[in-house]
Amino acid sequence: MAEPILSVRNLQTYFRPDEGIVRAVDGASFDLYPGRTLGIVGESGCGKSVTARSILRIVDRPGKVEGGEIVLRRHDGRLVDIVGLDESGAEMRDIRGGEIGYVFQEPMSSLSAFYTIGNQVMEAIHLHKRVTEKEARDRAIELLHLVGIPRPEQRVDSYSFELSGGLRQRVMIALALAAEPRILIADEPTTALDVTTQAQILELIRKIQEERKLAVVLITHDMGVIAEMADAVSVMYLGKIVESGPVDEIFHAPKHPYTQALLRSIPSVLAEPRSRLATISGSIPHPYARPPGCTFNPRCGNFMPGKCDQAPPPATTLSADHEVRCFLYGEGVAT
Amino acid sequence: MLTYTLQRFGLALITIWAISVISFVIIQLPPGDFVDAYIASLSASGSMVRQEEAQALRQLYGLDQPIWVQYWKWASRVAQGDFGTSMEWGRPVTEVLGDRLWLTVAVSLAAIFLTWGIALPIGIYSAVRQYSMADYAFTLIGFVGLAVPNFLLALIIMYFGFVLFDLNVGGLFSAEYQLAPWSWGKAKDLMAHLPLPALILALAGTAQLIRIMRANLLDELRRPYVATARARGLAEWRVIVKYPVRAALNPFASTIGYLLPFVVSGSIVVSLVLSLPTVGPLLLRALVAQDMFLAGTIVLLLGVLTVIGTFISDLILMWIDPRIRAGIHG
Known part of the structure; x- marks a missing residue:
């Protein structure tokens, strides 16, 4: 496979409020390749969004990227470690929007109601391209057309509150693509939308990805979306990536008990009528009281006392790209 | 948009009418009518009023007619700029108010x-650097400012201004310009005197405004559109000024309306302490002396000022907030 465009290694993003410390992202690693989609999946609060925001260094205070590296191959071929950059420096701002576009979760409140959508898209263009006002406007209209907004010449002067949720999310995508980034991070892009609009938005992301050879990070809690969109999957639980691999292997031969449980909890039209939907027992532990050892052990059906609650399981490589963090696999199995 | 403007204008007119009724009632409140008071004031100074003369005055002001006719006569005179005569000063109310109104404004x-x-930049800073040392310092000063009565502050500043800087404190004019007609010299003199009372009056609202701005902005800073702006590579200070500050300023536009009367009526004591030739102290005197034509007129003017201010802030809101322009309220 080609060189990765973005390489995340052992990323650690911690929140340190007065009450203690929350390890929102605790040693995540993954690679992104041009033209391919990485799905990051997990329950709410598992650190998906914080991982994505860490890449742009826009984690809200008191959160902070405290360790690891995020190596970006810039358009001129230079390798830059984003973790080492000044959070508000010129290079970081150049990367935001310029190299990495970000589509947020809530299209309803992610656009300012005080400026037209054209103003906001043109702002993004001006920040990264040397163009005249007229050129920026033409480009904005072109972008709105690209994301499938009808009558873009008029819509460019609309305000966000004059658009439906689906159209707003299209504007958000146009905004993310304004400066022609090579990476697109979509943070639950369809969560706030109804099902038919969801399908349209996903289709749009896929179409643009093909046209522009974008590397896409798709963050979702929806295994169905992953199956439809992703090439590779990373399953996150409490800030750690517990299993990662190609989408086929994860769906057909899930290894980690958490991944297996997630897949069992997808509703299916083929299921026995009136049968109960499988759920994952227990609930996510309080962030200040993480269980020792493997953090999934209190909810795990394969819990091995004296093993899983002692030390965190190391990563075990199962095949070329398939990795799992569980004591059921690898050398330590016998004991 | 036009409907909105017309609707607001209509409401303003209705409110002004209501205020005029209240002012009229205030003028009518003391026992006896205006002519009785007039006769009393004239006899106090030694001259007598003949019965026919009193009758003629009563007819002129329609005092022998029903109350709504009296109101109508009074209102039409007011519309022509005749506010009646101040009993205490013995001169038309317009003359007594004269420059005071414009100086007050x-x-x-x-x-x-x-x-x-003063308040907006500090409020913005306090919100952006929440829980920093400077934020705590401003909060402390702000609460002290809220707790100290204004007139006391005025006295203290006057004292130190006089002792330390030999400032000519109090009043809005130097002695030689006090009664002089308007000229460049007088205007310059006013400009030199204006900052100190303006500052003292300003400090009253500053602490409160800092708190409001800080709270508004803290709410806005957590909104997703701020992260969106950041994610497209906008520099931090431009993110803050263009998006959340803009949104946090919105509530301020709607308070312009009652700032004006608040500064006028809320500053009576300070104006007395600083001996400012403004409307506030005049209103106090008129009320003490039961000079109802003067008091009623000031109440009327303050009310109308509030309505005009509110109408202007409605227009400003419409100008700055596209949601209102589009007819979506809230």
Whole structure:
């Protein structure tokens, strides 16, 4: 496979409020390749969004990227470690929007109601391209057309509150693509939308990805979306990536008990009528009281006392790209 | 948009009418009518009024007619700029108010601009650097400012201004310009005297405004559109000024309306302490002396000022907030 465009290694993003410390992202690693989609999946609060925001260094205070590296191959071929950059420096701002576009979760409140959508898209263009006002406007209209907004010449002067949720999310995508980034991070892009609009938005992301050879990070809690969109999957639980691999292997031969449980909890039209939907027992532990050892052990059906609650399981490589963090696999199995 | 403007204008007219009724009632409140008071004041100074003369006056003001006719006559005279005669001063109310009204507006506007000029940047800073040392310091000063009565502050500043800087404190004019007609010299003299009272009046609202701005902005800073702006590579200070500050300023536009009367009536004691030739102290005197034509007129003018201010802030809101322009309220 080609060189990765973005390489995340052992990323650690911690929140340190007065009450203690929350390890929102605790040693995540993954690679992104041009033209391919990485799905990051997990329950709410598992650190998906914080991982994505860490890449742009826009984690809200008191959160902070405290360790690891995020190596970006810039358009001129230079390798830059984003973790080492000044959070508000010129290079970081150049990367935001310029190299990495970000589509947020809530299209309803992610656009300012005080400026037209054209103003906001043109702002993004001006920040990264040397163009005249007229050129920026033409480009904005072109972008709105690209994301499938009808009558873009008029819509460019609309305000966000004059658009439906689906159209707003299209504007958000146009905004993310304004400066022609090579990476697109979509943070639950369809969560706030109804099902038919969801399908349209996903289709749009896929179409643009093909046209522009974008590397896409798709963050979702929806295994169905992953199956439809992703090439590779990373399953996150409490800030750690517990299993990662190609989408086929994860769906057909899930290894980690958490991944297996997630897949069992997808509703299916083929299921026995009136049968109960499988759920994952227990609930996510309080962030200040993480269980020792493997953090999934209190909810795990394969819990091995004296093993899983002692030390965190190391990563075990199962095949070329398939990795799992569980004591059921690898050398330590016998004991 | 036009409907909105017309609707607001209509409401303003209705409110002004209601205020005029209240002012009329205030003028009518003391026992006896205006002519009785007039006769009393004339006889106090030694001259007598003949019965026919009193009758003629009563007819002129329609005092022998039903109350709504009296109101109508009074209102039509007011519309022509005749506010009646001040009993205490023995001169038409317009003459007594005269320059005081414009000086009041000048002092108030200066105070309002100063309040905003001081409070908004501090409020923004306090929100952006929440829980920093400076935020705590401003909060402390702010609460002290809220707790100290204004007139006391005025006295203290006057004292130190006089002792340390030999400032000519109090009043809006130097002695030689006090009664002089308007000229460049007098205007310059006013400009030199204006900052100190404006500052003292401004400090009253500053602490409160800092708290409001800080709270508004803290709410806005957590909104997703701020992260969106950041994610497209906008520099931090431009993110803050263009998006959340803009949104946090919105509530301020709607308070312009009652800032003006607040500064006028809320500053009576300070104006007395500083001996400012403004409307506030005049209103106090008129009320003490039961000079109802003067008091009623001031109440009427303050009310109308509020309505005009509110109408202007409605127009400003429409101008700055596209949601209102589009007819979506809230």
